[in-house]
Amino acid sequence: MLHVIYIRRTGSETMTLIDKEIAIEAKNLKKYFPLQAGLFASLFKKSENKFVHAVDDVSFAIKKGETFGLVGESGCGKSTTGYLILQIEKLTAGSIYFRGVDVVTLSKEALKEVRKDLQIIFQNPYESMSPRFSILDIVAEPLRLLNILDDENEIMQKVLEELTDVGLIPAEDFLDRFPHELSGGQRQRVSIARAFTLNPTFIVADEPVSMLDVSIRVGILKTMQELSRKHGTAFLFITHDLALARTMCDRIAVMYLGRIVEQGPTEEIIHTPLHPYTKALIAAVPSPDPDARRTEELPIIGEVPSGIDIASGCRFHPRCIYAIEKCKEIDPHLEQVKKDHKVACIRYKEINEIK
């Protein structure tokens, strides 16, 4: 799909027209999980159908080769958003545009074709691979499942290449091993190899290193970056770690209770966050530098509420230190502030002294 956007050159009145190819675009994604009957039935009246608003109207477009970060606290809907895009979870509402078509409308056969280009790396390398499959079979699975290659020799060659690319060297030594014979870091490298086997356009990386130790993390992240550069792969990089998002992502979207509340270029989000929630999130990140210790009070009230009874108006208002009466009524949507920088807050101008 060809996207056309206008940008204004600084100091000049000319409007430049450029084309940007979008790898994938999510539009108004929603996922409401019904609360389990039985467990909660006793708590709520029968007539009341309660839902967890896991993802509640989320839209973004990821450019080709770009790493787009999705950050926020536990339960804000990051993983669900990733699963929705890959159709691992069924959408409650919304569209996902890939190569100009809404993949939600595709037939099973057509979807299979698209699947090649959309892959995922899961958070937990222990759960994401079958313990009875050898490493060869795990990495070859997408090739076989989608009938890309049928010659076993070719499959093996391809797998060897992939394993070498992710730094599992000598690759031959890994083919016949099983997941439990690998370290956590090695297993995560296998997941990366598998995700890259089909040379996908787009990968969802759901907390790919959060289970791993720092000394192993960096190697894995570098491998992902190199492969992404080599193949021009776009990433949805899901993490709760803002410092990590900073090193990995070109742009960042901050989620709160199923919504994106702010989105923009990484350094801009880190240095000049506009939304009160982003400000709090950044202020809360501990710094390894003893000279940068936090001293001030965190600019936020209390803890994350459940995603069941969403607050009226701005869903952040019960925790917002800038909230006024109007915030309880108006549900703010993302508004363009600067090129590529959007924020969902009715008071962002006053708070940030923007004219």
Next chain:
Amino acid sequence: MTLLEIKNLKTYYDTRAGVVKAVDDVSIKLQKGEVIGLAGESGCGKTTTNLSAMRMIQNPGKIVGGEILFDATSLLNGQEIEELEELQLNPRNILNLKEEQMRRIRGNQISMIFQGAMNALNPVHRVGNQVHEVLKIHEPDHDPAEGWERVLDIFETVGIDSSRARDYPHQLSGGMKQRALIAMALISHPEVVIADEPVTALDVIVQAQVLKATKELQKTFNLSMIMITHDLSVISEICETLAIMYAGKIVEYGPLRNVFKESLHPYTKALINAFPSIIGPKKELEDIGGAPPDLRNPPTGCRFHPRCPKVMPICSKKVPINTPVKDGYVACHLYQEDRK
């Protein structure tokens, strides 16, 4: 004043696949009111070190060497002290105490917030009662009504509304559960608190809130603490002294600023460079390369040598000793006289 001293501690796990040298000659000196951070990667022996200090190592683990010096003689009677002295055993080395004597110290003078304990709270008992239980063990003679008042007080102190004391664990958020654990560790006014990854499972905002509460409590009660974590950023927020552990040994030890800003040990430097930060200019993360060793069969000489960018011939041959540096020490041949 030194309150707790771990001296040349060795704790090994005798497993079928071999002996895991989880803690191998570790020394830590904790002063009154001091907060020491113990940092290092998963499996380097942080938990084992501190469980040893509490004498809580379970089979197949065993303390095979060293001393844990802590003056708990006020909890022993004259006869018990005499008995120990007759056997020429130092009553201040708690490794010499009987298990029954040790039980008087645990939770009372030294208490520990266990790794992952948030999930170990008993789901069928109210959190307040669980905290009260701890008090009952250490002060069996206290008045129950007064005890409950103390429970409510300590809840407020750690930042939980005391009305929540009657809640069950599942009714509390992760942050509140972690605070309840801190309450449990503090209720009998210990002198030393060992906190094992107290904020690891928490989200960043809650983590910041709990850390802040911990810092305030530490100041208020002038607590001496050992704070264990694999996350260096958490340590910088709360500790004055930093100990970096690698593969069962402390490789660098000293005031936080020195260890951080003027790190000497190649592993400390590598670890710091592997941590992303949101402060300051964006930096490229540096890969340490390789992986931590298998402690059943650790590398000879310096255990970091297979991964060390500064490795020298002597490094694989000789174990580096602790070389004193500004208010601390470093264990690396680069700082030893005989490195040729």
